[in-house]
Amino acid sequence: MEYVLQTNNLTKSYAGKCVVDHVNMNIKRGDIYGFVGKNGAGKTTLIRMVAGLALPTQGDIKLFGSKELSEQRRRIGTTIENPALYPHMTARQNLEYYVRLYGIPEKDVIDNLLKLVGLENTNKKKSKNFSLGMKQRLAIAIALLGNPDFLMLDEPTNGLDPFGIKEMRELLLELNKKGITILISSHILGELSKIATAYGIINNGVLVDEFNKNELMERCKRCIKIKVDDTKKAIAIIEDKFGTVEYDVLPDDRIRLFSHINKVSDVNKQLVLGDIAVESIRVVGQDLEGYFVELMEGKNND
Numbered sequence: 001m002e003y004v005l006q007t008n009n010l011t012k013s014y015a016g017k018c019v020v021d022h023v024n025m026n027i028k029r030g031d032i033y034g035f036v037g038k039n040g041a042g043k044t045t046l047i048r049m050v051a052g053l054a055l056p057t058q059g060d061i062k063l064f065g066s067k068e069l070s071e072q073r074r075r076i077g078t079t080i081e082n083p084a085l086y087p088h089m090t091a092r093q094n095l096e097y098y099v100r101l102y103g104i105p106e107k108d109v110i111d112n113l114l115k116l117v118g119l120e121n122t123n124k125k126k127s128k129n130f131s132l133g134m135k136q137r138l139a140i141a142i143a144l145l146g147n148p149d150f151l152m153l154d155e156p157t158n159g160l161d162p163f164g165i166k167e168m169r170e171l172l173l174e175l176n177k178k179g180i181t182i183l184i185s186s187h188i189l190g191e192l193s194k195i196a197t198a199y200g201i202i203n204n205g206v207l208v209d210e211f212n213k214n215e216l217m218e219r220c221k222r223c224i225k226i227k228v229d230d231t232k233k234a235i236a237i238i239e240d241k242f243g244t245v246e247y248d249v250l251p252d253d254r255i256r257l258f259s260h261i262n263k264v265s266d267v268n269k270q271l272v273l274g275d276i277a278v279e280s281i282r283v284v285g286q287d288l289e290g291y292f293v294e295l296m297e298g299k300n301n302d
């Protein structure tokens with residue numbers, strides 16, 4: 001497996017307070033990695049450490065499988081610490097400024113980037129008159145100047161309206177198609193779910209979970225969770241009375257029934273009639289935001 005970013009026990013404390021706490025993060029090449037956590041969870045601090053803008057208190061970072069970070073960081077583009085957009089300059093002038101600053105030789109690079117981020121028709125409009133979405137896209141264009149393999153974006157959709165969010169999503173998908181691995185931080189899981197292929201969830205500095213898209217879908221699948229005194233017998237009753245085999249049994253013996261979701265009381269009744277002691281029976285599985293909230297509150301273990 002090829003990893004773009006791996007952190008090992010990465011930790012940052014400010015005045016003795018741990019804001020990033022022994023984080024082991026793994027981002028695979030080609031992923032769109034949704035980095036999710038509430039405000040103040042430690043997302044920006046972690047990204048800053050990876051970008052070399054803050055020093056870890058403890059732990060280490062591997063980029064593209066290497067610990068030679070100063071070299072590998074050249075392959076990262078980021079919009080944190082936004083390179084200042086010059087308000088009195090147009091999109092093109094802003095890019096020209098950074099092209100000179102970075103000494104980028106390519107001739108068509110500005111035209112190509114303006115087109116890519118959808119700012120090719122802004123002509124004489126100064127960036128101070130841009131919408132927030134346009135400003136964000138210009139910042140991404142600047143981050144792309146160094147031709148990065150890995151893009152780290154801190155809340156790129158923050159404050160955007162639904163149309164701006166859609167445009168940003170399309171841009172990120174296009175960049176990913178070109179082979180760029182992307183980390184996007186957000187405090188809204190649902191918003192990432194349309195594009196992310198992997199997720200890391202951070203809470204109070206701790207990376208509480210990491211999972212891929214399929215795992216997330218699996219976890220959010222609606223089902224009836226049933227805890228009984230005799231699992232085998234309960235399964236026989238379910239198969240017999242409801243004619244279904246759409247269930248599985250978790251390692252701790254709880255049954256997950258994926259059919260008859262609207263028949264919880266019937267299922268309960270049949271089990272009880274079959275002399276089963278039903279300890280708990282309820283419908284679980286929810287939308288992504290519900291799942292995220294539960295994860296943050298540590299409720300997902302039941």
Ligand SMILES: Nc1ncnc2c1ncn2[C@@H]1O[C@H](COP(=O)(O)OP(=O)(O)OP(=O)(O)O)[C@@H](O)[C@H]1O
Nearest residue numbers: 014015019037038039040041042043044045046187
């Ligand atoms: N330079 C600093 N000095 C002291 N504390 C800091 C510093 N930078 C961040 N913090 C604290 O670290 C914690 C994590 O902040 P961070 O900005 O990383 O969170 P975040 O998840 O990015 O949140 P947000 O979405 O609000 O940006 C916060 O409690 C913040 O106050």
